[in-house]
Amino acid sequence: MTIPESIKQFITWIQGFDHHILQNEDDIKEKFIFPMFKHLCYPDKCHREYPLAKNKSGNYDRNYENAEIYFTTDNIKEQNTDTSLIFIQAIELDKTKLNNAIEKARFYSNDCNPLFFIVTNGYIIKVFKRLHYSREELVFDINIDTLKNKDIASRFYNKLNFHVVKNIEKNTTDFLINTKHNLIEKFIRCHPDLQDVLEKxxxxxxxxxxxxxxxxxxxxxxxxxxxxxxxxxxxxxxxxxxxxxxxxxxxxxxxxxxxxxxxxxxxxxxxxxxxxxxxxxxxxxxxxxxxxxxxxxxxxxxxxxxxxxxxxxxxxxxxxxxxxxLETWNFEFVNFSVSRGFILFSVRQELWELMQQFANEFDYTKGKSEWHLFHREGISIRVSRGIRDHTFIFPKLDRDLSLLSNNQINIIYELNNLNFQSIETGKLTLWQQDIGVRGTWTARYTKQWLLEKYIPKVINYYSDKFQLSEAELLAKITNYASDRMLIQEIDNIINLAPYLRDIQSWLHIYVENIAASLLKPYYQAYTNLVRNTDSSITGIDYIIGNLRKVEWKNTQEENSSNVKDWKNLTFKYAIDCLDEQVARINNSEYENSFNADLITRIFIWIIENGKISFSQAQLNAAKEALLPLWEQSRFEMRHVLYILIDKAT
Incomplete structure (x- = not known):
């Protein structure tokens, strides 16, 4: 069969394309996307940039970055959701995991209604066909090298060229798919005997x-x-x-x-x-x-x-x-391209270089002393005697793979899968059985060992050789130590505030509703805790203002006839409003996260600014209610919401 000239031209172009010329997102558009769609026969005038963004509420909005859309028509006035064909989003070259960009492209595709949406970093290409009443179909998941294959390039052209795509009837396709789905559902409901068969x-x-x-x-x-x-x-x-x-x-x-x-x-x-x-x-x-x-x-x-x-x-x-x-909760979790782990502390670059030099000299293959327990793994330090790994230490690098600009190196307790795979292939059935001083070290013990044993040993070893000042080197260590008390040990009400701030930060970026069962004891306990606050507390307008926002949120509108003169409002009125919120949530199955955010702000303000008379029983109830809510916020901020925050950046 003779290959059409247009397909030949597309194949010739893609086989001659070198993705290494792409340096940034503009290059991806100008040197890859636009030429590719020109070879797919899309007229330049049928193309338009589409501005994207995310608004203050956390929803996607416009005027921040651009995607590209191709339409059936070159008439700008007619370029709309009815004529849109393909939505393309280019992302940064170094992003090889496209899930975040795919979710964003999916969101915008619902807005501009194309037949296909494409996400690419200039090398990887993912093409989705939108099926509005069914699932999206991933029609191509390829890279540039794969696309250079003549057969694959031909299929790509035949599926996505302008003359084919513009003749797809999107409304008819949607209608037929939806109608098919509804007919099947109705048919099943109307035939009880068929339902019995399907239940089997x-x-x-x-x-x-x-x-x-x-x-x-x-x-x-x-x-x-x-x-x-x-x-x-x-x-x-x-x-x-x-x-x-x-x-x-x-x-x-x-x-x-x-x-x-x-x-x-x-x-x-x-x-x-x-x-x-x-x-x-x-x-x-x-x-x-x-x-x-x-x-x-x-x-x-x-x-x-x-x-x-x-x-x-x-x-x-x-x-x-x-x-x-592994005792990691008190350390900041970091996840970057070459490694992931927890920040223990930071040191100046010259001290880190000495730590690496010492590890090189005392490689476990070079001697049998108590300090011959290191091995270099790239730029990280492996503490091991060759049979069992104790821990892996990694210096945190910036995006350009150069040391941090302020000459301060974060020391990372590195998560290393190979270590735990080797443990479980041995006699132990659970990796937890190996945790301890003679086995796998926890993050807390690793930090303690580095600060109390390893770094002093390094400084002492090189102090005479390089005429180093021990005091100066020790001063180059920045120790990230938490000074907050454990919740169970709190006896001063002000020490609750840091935990409440953690919860408020979580609620502030939380967009879904929350089960009321998690908040009922919290609302009740903290309303009781602050109930006997001196009425002279400052910021009563702030307290009442947040309570008003909660009321307006719940009633959907402001009832101006019920608005009182704020100058005459007292703290007793605020407590009455909090009691109303307790009664409301006790009769609710779920709570809006915006309400919980505002009420938490109120509790924080009163605790930090008020003179509060409280009983031991009230404090104990507050700590008991705080613990599960704070643990939930800690887990989600660390393991769930950071993913969503990363998608927005």
Missing amino acids: CNFEPCIMREGYRLVVVKPKVAIACNLPKAFAEGNCEIQFSSILFRGLKINLNHQEILGQLMTGLYTQVDWECRRFLKRLDKNNFKVILGQTTVILSKLEVADLCLCVDEVCQEYKNSIINFENA
Whole structure:
């Protein structure tokens, strides 16, 4: 068969394209996207830039960065959602994981309604076909080198060239897919005998656990999950028993499980607490699972949520147990391209260089003294005697892979999967069994050993040789030590404030509703704790102002007839309002996170600025109510919301 000239030209162009010439996002557009679509026969005048952004409420908005859209027409006035064909988003060259960009492109595609959306970093190319009433179809997941294959390039051209795409009837396609779905649903409901047959196709409910492998099965949904194992990330696969999704397998990685499924566990689907659910009508939900979107019935969603609750609780427990065992909670978690771990402290560059030099001299292959226990692994230091690794130390680098600009090096307790894989291939069945001074060191012990033994040894060893001042070198250490008391040990009310600020920061960026059961004891205990505050407290207008916002949020509008003169409002009025909020939440199943944020701000202000008379019983109740809420906020800020924050940056 003769290959058309237009396809030949496309193949010639892509085979001659060198992606190494791309230096930034502008290059990706000017030297890759625009030429490619020109060879796909898209007229330049059918193209328009599309401004993207994220607004203060956390929702995507405009006027921040640009994507590209191609339309069927070159008439600017007619370039709209009815004529849009392809949405393209270019991302930074060094980003090889495109999940964040895909989610953003999916969001904007819902707004501009193209037939396809594409995400590329100039080398990797992902092309999705939008099926509005079913799931998105990933039609191409390739890179430039793969696309240079003549057959693949031909398929790419035949699928995405302008003359083919512009003739796809998007409205007809959507209508047919939706109609097909509805007809099947109606047909099943109208034939009870068929329902009996289909019920026999349901999965057999069960829960199976073998090591780190967990399988949870409900009649409509099954999830098989590889739980996170020490430092290794987990993943899962979701399947449905419905004939509409027979054969569909949805795979979620570690970030997708945490970012999409972990929020709103054990809540009802009607409460709008779960990030992956969006109600379409009384009986149907739009469900976003990783890069796949499906429409599920309420019954299917109920089974899905039951599976998610079981899997995610175990997933969460695995992460918490890991952090508890390695004593890492008090250290900042960092995750960057070459490594991940926890910041222990920081040192000046010259001290770090001495630490590396000492590790080189005392490699465990060079002697048998008590200090011959190091081995260089790239730029990191491996503390080991060759048989068992104790810990891995890594210097934090900036994005340009140069040392931090202020000449201060963060010392990272590095998470190293190889260490734990070697442990579990030995006689031990659980990596936790190896934790201790003679085995795997915790983050806390590693920090203690570095500061009390290793660094003093390094300074003493080189002090005469290089005429170094011990005092000057020790002064180059910045120790990140927490001065807050443990919640259980607090006896002064002001020491509650740092924990309340953690909770408020969490609530401020939380967008879903929260189960009221988590907040009821918190609202009640802290209202009682601050009840007997001296009425002369400053900032009563701030307190009342936040209470007003809560009231307006709940009533959806300001009732001007009930607005009092703020100058005459007292602290007793504020307590009465807080009591009303306690009564309200006690009769609610869920709470808006905005309300919880405002009420927490009020508690913080009163505790930090008021003279409060409280009993030991009130303080104990406040600590008891605070602990589970703070632990929830700590886990989500560290393992869930950081993923969403990273997507926005």
